[in-house]
Amino acid sequence: MVLIIPAKNNPILPVMIKVKDIESIVNWFEQHQRSFYAIGWSYLGNQRKIEELFYRAILKVHKELPSFKSRTSFEMWVLSIFIHICRELSLNNSIQASEVSDSHQEIFHTLHQLKEKEREVLVLTYIRKLSKDETAQLLKVPAEQVKELLFSGLQSLRNGMGYREHYHGCKEYKKLYVDYLEKSLERPVKIDFEMHIYHCQDCQEDLAALQEVMVNFTEAIEKFSVPPGFMENVKERIAERESLDRQKKNKRKRNGFIAAGIFVLVIFAGLFTGVFSKLFYTWTEENQELRAFLQENVGERLNLQAESDGVKIKIKSAIADDTQTLIFYEIEDSKENNQYMINIDDGMFIENEREIMVANTFPRYFPPDTEMELNNKEKNIYHGKISLRPLKEDTGTVKLKLNKVMKLKRNPSDSYVNMEPEEGEWNFEIPITKQPSTEYALKEDIEIEGLSVRLDKLILAPTATILQYSIKHVQTKKRIDMINFKNLEINQKTMNADLYGNSYVHEQPDMNWNNFQAYFEPLFEKETNEVKVQFASAYLSIEDHKTIKLDASREYPQTFVYAGSTISIDKVEIGQPTTVIFSNHEIKNRAYESLHFNIQTEDNDSSIEGDYKGVIVDKNGKEYDMHKITPKIFEEMEEPRHFFTVQSLKLHGDKVIPKSLDITGYNTTKYLDDVVEIQTELIVKDKAGTR
Template identity: 70%
Template sequence: MIIPAKNKPVLPLTISVKEIESIVEWFDQHQRSLYIIGWSYLGSQLKIEELFYRAILQVHKELPKFTRSTSFELRVLSIFIRICRELSIENSLIASEESIFHALQQLKEQEREVLVLTYIKGFSREQAAQLFQVSPEEIKELLFSGFQLLRKGLGNGECYQGCKEYQKLYVDYLERKLERRRKIDFEMHIYHCHNCQDDLASLQETILNFSETIETFSEPAGFMENVKERVSQRENLLKQKKTKRKRIGLILASVLVLFMCTGFFTGIFSKIYYSLTEENQELRVFLQEDLGERLGLEAESNGVKIKIKSVIADEIQTLIFYEIEDTNENNQYMINIDDGIFIEDEMKIMVANTYPRYFPPDMELDLNKKEKNIYHGKMSLRPLKENDATIQLNINKVMKLKRNSSGSYVNMVPEEGEWKFDIPVTKNPSVEYALDEEVEIEGAAVLIDKLILAPTGTILQYGLKNEQPEKRIEMINFKNLEINNKLAEADLYGNSYVHAQNDLRWSKFQAHFKPLFEKETDEVKVRFDSVYLSIVENKTIALDASKVYPQTFEYAGSTISIDKVEVGQPSIVVISNHEIKNRAYESLNFNIVTEEENISMEGDYKGVIVDKNGKEYDMNKSPFIYEELEQPRHFFTVQSFKIKGEKVVPKSLDIFGYNTTKYLDNEVELDTELIVKDEAGT
């Protein structure tokens, strides 16, 4: 007979929500069994100390939500196991030197947890079933499969083949839980079946070995003292912060009285007040400039709480600052404006021919590093038509943020829910200045058209010629603008097409810069960073699938290789050039001519990213963060094409030209002319 460990659940009579010491004491009383559970996941004392520390804090945080319908111990163990899982994912597993634990660490998550709870914590199957929200019968099946895998992990399970219908009774028989009639039938079968005899004996030996290991296992002396010290230090720090907040509150109260008495409450006080009370530095500046107010709208779904902190609106966009808290686990979520949000009557209240700005997840923001379960973000919506409106925002999906293994970028996993907000918004005015000056950049004409000073951003509108010269600017990257001796840095994601084009000679674009909160200026300095050029240079190269490849040809000062021309289903053409140093082009504009018309092609491209200093980054191998590179260029190295159809024959490679980036150091100083709008905004 196998008897589970004797330490039965002991429920505390009273635990104070405010006193974390009582929770620490409960963990101290149960440290041995909890330590063994932690060891089965982590195999490291340092990690288990971190496990105990996090679990104590999380229990203290969730304690007000505990109910009498579920035992205290079950709730604590649910939290404890959840953090075990998190730490086992965050850290590479250190296998225990003890062979039983090494084998235990290889089990599937649920099988391992059922074994440790029933044979370490002494839980009944009913208690384990309640914790994992499964039936007691499923717990029995998990016990059997867990011990089978444990036996296999110890190198003893390959040669045992008991009868499946009787294997289901092994655990009940060994724990003396079989009713008499079934027990007699089972023993009669075992007496005659040598396979089941060997199988049962081997499994019993594994269970005995496991139980003996647990009984002789002991946690390190003084283990809980380290955990208690960390909790104590944290509590002292929190008390200091509370004292500091009280002191700040007294100072604010004094300042409030002072400014109210002197008549300077508006403006000066708001700058001091928000500098002390608003964590988000970007939002803080808007609030200090009196461009918005705190809202504090909240909605919760599936344990994910979204708070709308504030809205800053102008004629460019409606900028919403939000905060998302995972109240159950340590996940961070963001809102994706392209997936999961709906605005009622959007086209009635918002300007139709505009598109919201894109803001990627900002995991490097100090606030987003502060707490693992809270994300601070912003999203851009279309600008309002009227000065005042209520935005009925419905969100049915948020994106869970997770870094990839290299930590270089963030994966977004959608999770559904339902969050609804009625958001009151007041639009702030913007000021527009006409510039209307044509300049020459890299031999091509550029129209510097308009300057817009808005609360949420500074915008420079410019135009590119619609003609098709031999050298054409496709895109301009600006360095900064200087207005009233203030620099506005360019926004990396800030180039947008102007949909309302009133001059057919030019294609108008808007470059976005950081806000300066300026309303008047008589001049602006424009500094350029780089241009992306399209160069016309025609060349035709005959293709012949009967020839031996690779073959090379010269173009734009480079030697380009035709690696493959193959007729089949599909037909394939591959060209390459891995030499990028001093190469004139970054990518080629070309077409593959075939004997047939109206064919379809599928392309595949490989390349490298090169920063201004010449350092290369392989897009498929090297981890890097694109936003942190200085003036990156993208060089294509291999271009492969599959031509779909019945053995389509490629005849020639027709090159029309190429694209390249030129770095600039140009500066243009322009006078401004205020544009006065009528009541209709024209």
């Protein structure tokens, strides 16, 4: 009798793994041979030895499968066996350069020179694409150590791949590099990191070199291929060992559910065009934003569903273009009256992101929209959207995995929304078709606060209207960090600026200019010959140096004058940690909003942890507590400014002695009311590139 372990009763196992049928194990290895072969090559560097590795691993998995317990996933269990055999076979093994194929010689030869734990962490993370927690579980090390090994491994790989320069990135920020590049930093930490990176050339160079190594490594992995006939050799050895005929390869079956009524509705809806399409979606789609996309025929309904412990997630539609991939979803709590949302920074993973999505782009941020009328109709249903990276190709399938959603907890007193994680398992395969965009050259040079600004490009994309602009980067005592816009007027239609849609363009073709993109509401039109740009404000950095000596033996508070304001040093206390607090509560007519500063210490080798208090002031002078601003309040404010009032710093180490507070400059906002009219010149008329 053949015992079958059904996936529906144990979802962490592959579908239809048969305990007494070794062919099902062989088939599983064949489906995963590319990543397992690459892992084997990183240890052994020899095809004959890797055949032996696969042979032993298949036999051991088959032998021990009846006693397999579901304390971990099947894949993790197999990986632990595979890695153990890799280590056994790699004893006294060295890779000769001649043994490695030309296309992978350098990367795998360098990888083999790394320390075992560093190599294993890189292999499991970038070849097998495990999470840090999974890697820690497999290697039996703390998750924090995995992060350290990943960073040190990338550094070692960088040194071995010809990057001979010595990089001087800041010690306290180095530990954030990998999380930042993998977009796993929490938003406040990410903002602080990006502000530091923007002003620190050493960290820029260090981070860029590390990112280049990651890209080169992942590209080498993507190009890695298994030699023809490799699995056939393994199968022949298995067949010779087994005396019984084996069943032909079992094809894995995908579980899916598409209700017949929904399927018919989608087919039926696809027949409508023009006014009928608009009327149809007016009747059938509640979400007004999604309805607009569907009515303009730039997307279609998907209605993919997955459920875990009574929480049902429905992917309603995907709208994609060259700038982003928008996913509209609905989450229903079938047990209680809770609302849940998806947080792209916590609990969400795209299995094939590196393969199908454009690197060096970052998804847009959308806060929870609890004020939307649709989200106040039913207490157990939430409608939301997330932004993903754009696709590399015109079509693709996004393998979206969720192991956590966020429960929204509203505070009736101040409308503030807290989020609590709720674990589960929801998996989707989302078919995506990228829609064409139209681009126009603007070629408009202007001056703001005496500094050169260039309006470069207008992009009419289905998901957004985008203005690309550049700020000249020169070594002056004043520079523009970012420009905020009020609106665009195109074809006598006004598109308001997106408060969360001002982004830095990571690919910079000219080192003398910094490129940015400002997002506005979508236009759903492709032709125009004129655009009006209305500015709102410019965020400036001013260079103004001042050094204030610190002495813990003095009595505090002590005051000093900077940029026309009186700043108080409230506390300097030596301890573990050492504490430094300074403040300025005067907001009216203050020249600066935040300071650029550093604390100099005796050994200059301590890490600094900072906290702050502050207020937000709108254009009319009304003040708001910075820590009590909800997205709804922020969106209703007119051109807010962020003023820091108290800076609390902790210097970690053995009774670190602070010597001075070094201020290098400050940030300030200048309000603008300029309107610029620009003639457009078509760059790309359609997706095919017709000019």
